[in-house]
Amino acid sequence: MAVPKLRFKEFDGDWTKSSLINLAKDKSLNNGVFNDQNKVGQGYKLINVLDMYIERDIDESRLSLLDLDLKEFERNKVKFGDIFFTRSSLVKEGIAFSNVYLGHSQDITYDGHLIKLSPDLEVTNPSFLNYALKTSKVRKQLIQGGKTATMTTIGQQEVGKTTIDFPVLDEQNKIASFLSAVDEKISQLNQKHELLSQYKQGMMQKLFSQQFRFKADDGSEFGEWEEKPLNHYLYTSKLKNKDLKFSKQEVLSVSGELGVVNQIELLGRSYAGVSVAPYSVVEHADIVYTKSPLKSNPYGIIKVNKGKAGIVSTLYAVYKCKDNIYPELIDYYFQSDLKLNHFLKPLVKKGAKNDMKVNNDHVLTGIVSFPSSLEEQTKIANFLSAIDQKIEVVAQQIEQAKTWKKGLLQQMFV
Template identity: 35%
Template structure:
């Protein structure tokens, strides 16, 4: 690749290409159409149906990766068909940053349809689909696209707005294909890592089911069987403590201590803590209530979260974390409330826990934690691969 300082050209270009890049609008390459709005009873069967979850995937959409389905007539399907090279855009979102996210359909053999929260971009001239797939993810295009969104409770982007989005593109299909080939190779690496991670996660899930159902048992260090497991209530093993709510004004950017509340990640950071680390937490309220996590460092426990410090040394925190992770769907089933869901402390305290001998707890925890470390390492590789791709592509587009 070669460096360039010319205006309206990327910093990196493949050798042999020196023609100036062109200023265009998306409407010069695509026509746009909104998707299918079917009766509720029509979903879950019929034809493959692209929705927002498919669009936000890291990798291009193919027939086999599509999650949903919908039953519609042949005539309706023909009007709303998605075929190779079509670009799908997210039409609506609760946050402005997500509006207009896009993905490309790259199945050359089978077609699908798409939903009402999606806009289809159908090429009206010859394009390189994977080139546009990456072009539309660049910061410059995303900034312009989100700026064109509107709405009060939800943000929306329309067909006319998409058509007017300005883009700067490589002037020849050959150069576009070179860039697309590089990006495709990176996507293949990312997809390989995602498959590797999914395989280890599935393996761990299977091991947890076998271990906690006692179909597989560890033996002690001299090869003898451990004693039978006991069943206890969670409230007999841990002290369930609820935190104190912080306002947004109390959050401090760049502060040391994470604020752990009702979500699956930190709500923000603050300069003090109210809970020591090395403890299990369970989200108490919100859409993620029942989510089980481990806090290795000191943190601020929010008002929509429980901390579960052990009452004694008989129980192994690592074992209990893995047991509760395995039981997470059951914990989430404890939710009450029609508005903002929550989990009552008294209901969490009644949760049955299967408790092996302390040494068997340790063996189970060590085995499953080793798999967690393997998953974390693959996740780090994924993060690095995505950052590497993003960094290079930023220099290969204007």
């Protein structure tokens, strides 16, 4: 009996199985228009590959523009309820990601890297269909339909023969409405997370430009800030893994997101003695700086390690804090875009391959402006840390909501 594990009580009976092609109004799928980069910036709104990977249905306000002649546009005009699939992906698991257009504009077309299915609206709710396409059962079929060479690609035929199970239209509408409410909750949490992040960035700018200052616990004003080279507060760590005896250790690496240090545990490898290169060892509150900057941040990253001790590769410099600085204050200082650029730009040198780098020892000569009072330093760091805690709580709520939604998709569909 084809029924889901979790179901609204007013519905019963088996669900119907169908191929996607048979759910299409015209029993066909179509590819979109050629995205000529010389014609972008004006014309018709264009749905593209990136619009397939957002949490909600296609957001019309995000769409780019593409100039087309009227005949080509009419052949590729997007209507309410149209479903789109990505045709190619660098990884097999990314093939045939889908999304749905639920608006009513008359000026939207779609990219040639997408496949379009216009569902029969008398048979299926397009929002329900889009949710069904994200279940593991259907995703598995789509992934298996991909053909891998340099990239993984999927054609109209493979998408069309993919099968789904669906109930009567009233039950589809109820499921789609419920899951849309879950998506709305996730969207609200994402907006809250973004607003808190913007607030934090704004407060960092005000605090480190001294537009806003705290007072001492006794109500008095703190003294003037000092401009000093960074070596007034930090010194280079000489601690190497060859100096230690251990069989397993965490390794710190910089991710593609600016300012984030990931901790990756490598199991089954020995770092004892000199069996591997003498990588630097990072302890709690040490400052990590990458000597091989990311494209997104050509001036390097300075980040406080807040976790366990770890090892960093020779691409990193590690600094230790002196007693006159609160470590987290440096972390927040360099999270501020204004301060990061102000501090590091004068230190940037062109490398042998014309790449822009900052020598790790040269970093210590950069000028920073900090409170001389550890009490004021601590107040600033604790204030920003409290905002971070709120941001983290919302981030956890987002992940919990996404996990809940994922479970619903598995239980509310056959």
